[in-house]
Amino acid sequence: MNEVLARPRATALPLRDGDLLAAVDLGSNSFHMVVARYVLGQLRVVDRIRDMVRLAEGLDGKGGLDPAVMRRALVSLEKFGQRLRDIPPQRVRVIATNTVRQLAMPQVFLLPAETALGHAIEVVSGREEARLVYLGVANAQPPNPGELRLVIDIGGGSTECIIGSGLEAIERESLQAGCVASTRRFFPDGKLSRKRWNKALTEVSAEFQQFATTYRALGWQEALGSSGTNKAIGDICAAMKLTKGAVTSAALPQVRDRLLQAQTIDQIDLPGLSNERKPIIAGGLLVLEAAFDVLGLERMAVSKAALREGVLYDMLGRGGADDPRDASVAALMQRYGIDVAQAHRVQSTALHLFDQVAGEWNLPPEARAMLSRAALLHELGLAIAHSQYHVHGAYVLEHSDIAGFSQQEQRVLASLVRTHRRGIPKSAFDQIPDRLLARTKRNAALLRLAVLLHRSHEADAIPRAEAVANGDNLLLTLDKRWLDQRPLAREDIGGEPKDAADLGVNLKIGAD
Numbered sequence: 182m183n184e185v186l187a188r189p190r191a192t193a194l195p196l197r198d199g200d201l202l203a204a205v206d207l208g209s210n211s212f213h214m215v216v217a218r219y220v221l222g223q224l225r226v227v228d229r230i231r232d233m234v235r236l237a238e239g240l241d242g243k244g245g246l247d248p249a250v251m252r253r254a255l256v257s258l259e260k261f262g263q264r265l266r267d268i269p270p271q272r273v274r275v276i277a278t279n280t281v282r283q284l285a286m287p288q289v290f291l292l293p294a295e296t297a298l299g300h301a302i303e304v305v306s307g308r309e310e311a312r313l314v315y316l317g318v319a320n321a322q323p324p325n326p327g328e329l330r331l332v333i334d335i336g337g338g339s340t341e342c343i344i345g346s347g348l349e350a351i352e353r354e355s356l357q358a359g360c361v362a363s364t365r366r367f368f369p370d371g372k373l374s375r376k377r378w379n380k381a382l383t384e385v386s387a388e389f390q391q392f393a394t395t396y397r398a399l400g401w402q403e404a405l406g407s408s409g410t411n412k413a414i415g416d417i418c419a420a421m422k423l424t425k426g427a428v429t430s431a432a433l434p435q436v437r438d439r440l441l442q443a444q445t446i447d448q449i450d451l452p453g454l455s456n457e458r459k460p461i462i463a464g465g466l467l468v469l470e471a472a473f474d475v476l477g478l479e480r481m482a483v484s485k486a487a488l489r490e491g492v493l494y495d496m497l498g499r500g501g502a503d504d505p506r507d508a509s510v511a512a513l514m515q516r517y518g519i520d521v522a523q524a525h526r527v528q529s530t531a532l533h534l535f536d537q538v539a540g541e542w543n544l545p546p547e548a549r550a551m552l553s554r555a556a557l558l559h560e561l562g563l564a565i566a567h568s569q570y571h572v573h574g575a576y577v578l579e580h581s582d583i584a585g586f587s588q589q590e591q592r593v594l595a596s597l598v599r600t601h602r603r604g605i606p607k608s609a610f611d612q613i614p615d616r617l618l619a620r621t622k623r624n625a626a627l628l629r630l631a632v633l634l635h636r637s638h639e640a641d642a643i644p645r646a647e648a649v650a651n652g653d654n655l656l657l658t659l660d661k662r663w664l665d666q667r668p669l670a671r672e673d674i675g676g677e678p679k680d681a682a683d684l685g686v687n688l689k690i691g692a693d
Contacts, residue, residue: 201227201268204492205261205275207294207302209237210337210361210461211409212257214264215489224493230264232257233457236280237338237361244285251290258297265300274492275302278310279338279359282588288614301616303587307355310488311341312505312584315350317491318407318484331401331476334487335410335468337361337461342392342472344399352396353582356388358471360410363464364446371446373463378441381467382474389475396476404481408488410465413458415483420453428481430473437470495585505585510554513583517564519557523638528556530646531631534657538627538650548620551590555597555628562598575599589614593621600625601632605683622684629680630657633673654687661692 196202196219206213212232217224234257239250265273281287281304295302305313314334324330324347334341338359344352367381406415406428414436418424421439423432436451440463443449449459472478498504514521531552535544562574579595586594592612600609605625613621627648634643645660664671674690681688 196272200272202272202493202496203265203268203274204489204496205265205273205298205300206487206489206492207236207254207275207277207281208336208408208488209278209280209339209359210235212236212254212261213487213489214261215493216264216268217493224497228264230261232260235337235361235461237359238365240280240283240338244283246280246284246290251293254290255293255297258294262297262299265298270300272496273300274496275300276310276313276488276492276587277302277304278488279307279336279355279357279362282306283338291614295616301614303589305587306582307339307341308353308582309584309586310339311343311353311355312350313491313495314341314407314488315343315345315353315491316348316494317486317488318405319345319348320494321486321490322405322484324403328402329400331396331404331478332407332484333404333411333469333472333481334407335360335465336408340468340472342389342396342476344396344401350584352392352399354392356468358385358388358464358468360461360465360468363467364461365464367467368446368463373441373443373445373449375441378437378467382471385468385471386475389471393475404478405484406469406481407484407486409458410462411469411481412483413454413462414466414469416453417451420451426483428469428473428483430479433466433470433473437466440466499585506550506554506583506590509584509586510557513558513561517561517577519560519563520638522640523635524557524560526635526638526640527559527628527631528553530634530643531556531628533646534627534630534648535624537648538623538655541650541652542620542623544620544623548624551593551597551621552624552628555594555601555624556631558594559598559601559628559632571599571602589617593617596621597625597628600684601628605680619685623686626655626681626684626686626688629677630674633670633677634659636670636673637667653685654689655681656689656691658691658693664692 198220200219201216203214203216212234214230215226216228217226234254236250236254239247275298281290284290287304291302315332318332329344329346332343336359338361340356340358342354343350414428415426417436418428418432419426423435439451440449446460446463454462535549535552561577562570565573575595575598578598579591583591596610596613610618610621634646644663647658649656678688
C-alpha cells in the first residue's frame with residue numbers, strides 16, 4: 182500500500198521522517214483505523230483495518246447498549262490496540278460518534294473500551310464530526326479554488342452534510358438518520374413495501390428540509406459522498422450499468438425500484454452489493470434518496486476519504502498555528518465581547534504558575550493548552566449577566582458546537598470556567614473522565630489564583646508570583662508590598678486555601 186494522503190504542509194506535531202500516526206473512527210456501523218507514515222511532509226498510508234461492529238444495533242430506547250454488542254466492540258478494539266501498541270499516544274487519535282453520543286452513561290462503554298484499545302477515546306458532536314469528514318475529503322480530493330463543495334456522509338447512526346470552500350467547512354449539519362438507525366427505525370421487522378418506503382421518505386426528508394433553504398441558497402459546484410453507504414450505492418449504480426460509479430438523480434430511483442422488488446431485507450438482490458452491507462442498505466438508500474430530493478441533487482461523486490482521514494489531517498494542525506480550537510476560542514472572544522486585555526493578563530499569569538508546577542504535578546502540554554483557553558474565556562458569561570457569570574459561561578461552553586473540540590474537551594473547558602470563582606460545587610467535575618480529573622482540578626486551582634491576582638483589572642504586571650508544588654501541596658509566594666497595597670486582593674487570596682481544598686490542593690500563601 183503506497184497511498185499518499187497529504188500534500189507537503191507545516192505540522193505542529195514534533196514529527197520526523199518515518200514517524201507513524203494513526204486515526205481510529207468508532208462509527209455506528211464500522212470501526213476503522215488508518216495508519217500513515219510521515220515522509221517528507223506527506224502522509225503515506227501503510228495500514229488500514231476495518232471491522233463491521235454495528236454498534237448502533239446495540240442501542241435500546243433508554244440509552245443503554247446491549248452486552249453482546251459491547252463484547253463485539255471490545256474484541257475489535259483489542260485487535261486495533263495490538264496494531265497501535267508501538268505508536269506513541271500523542272500520535273494516535275480515537276474518535277467516537279453518534280452511537281456513543283446517544284448513550285445515557287457513556288463511561289460504561291468508554292472505560293472498558295479505552296482499556297481494550299489502550300488509548301483515550303474522544304466523543305465528538307455531530308457538527309464536529311461533520312468538520313472532520315469535510316477535512317478528510319477536501320485534503321484527499323482538493324477542490325477547485327474558489328468553488329463550493331457539498332459533502333454528504335451517511336454513517337451508521339447519523340448523516341453529516343457540509344458545504345465548504347478549500348479546506349474550510351462553511352456550513353455543517355448532522356441528522357439523526359444513518360444506514361443502521363434508519364433500517365431499524367423504518368423496517369424493524371425486515372419487511373419492505375412501497376407504502377412503507379414513501380412514509381419513511383417523508384419523515385427523513387423533513388430532517389433535510391430544516392436546512393435545505395440555507396444550503397440551496399449558498400449553492401455548490403460539486404457534490405461528493407463519503408463513507409461506506411455512498412460507496413456501496415455508487416458500486417450498485419456501476420454494476421447496474423447506470424453510471425460509472427457516481428450516483429445520479431436518474432440512477433437512484435432505478436436502484437430503489439430494484440431494491441423494492443424484494444418483500445424483505447433478506448431477499449434484496451442488488452448487483453454489486455456485499456452480503457455484509459445487505460442488512461442495512463435500505464436505510465442508507467432511503468437517506469440518500471431524501472438528500473437528493475430535498476437538496477435538488479443531480480449528481481454525486483464518491484470520495485475515498487472520510488472521518489478517519491480528516492482526523493489525521495487535524496492532528497497535523499493541532500497545537501500549532503493551524504489548531505482549529507484556537508481559531509474557535511478567538512471567535513468566541515469576539516462574539517461575546519470578552520475584554521481581551523484582561524483575558525490575556527489572566528492567561529499570562531495562569532501559564533506562569535502552570536510552568537512552575539507542571540513538572541511536580543505531571544501536567545502535560547495538553548493541560549497547559551486547556552488552561553490557556555479557559556483563561557481567555559473565563560469572562561464569557563458576562564455577555565449574558567454579571568450575576569453568576571461563571572455559570573452562564575460554563576453552560577455556553579458545554580452546550581455549544583465548538584469547532585475542533587471533542588465533547589470531553591468542552592466539558593473540561595466548561596468545568597474550569599465554572600469553578601474559576603466562588604465556591605466549588607460538588608457536581609462541577611462529575612462529567613470529567615477519570616483520566617483527566619486530577620489535572621483538571623489542579624488547573625482549576627491555578628486559574629482561580631490567576632483570576633484573583635487580576636481582580637482589579639490593573640494593567641501593571643504582578644511583581645512576583647512564585648509557585649512551588651510538592652504532591653498535593655502548593656505554596657504561592659507574592660510580593661508583600663504589592664499585596665499590602667491591595668487589601669481587597671489580600672482578603673480574597675487569604676480565603677482561597679479553603680476553596681482550594683475542595684479541589685484536592687493544600688494551598689498556602691506567603692508574602693515577602
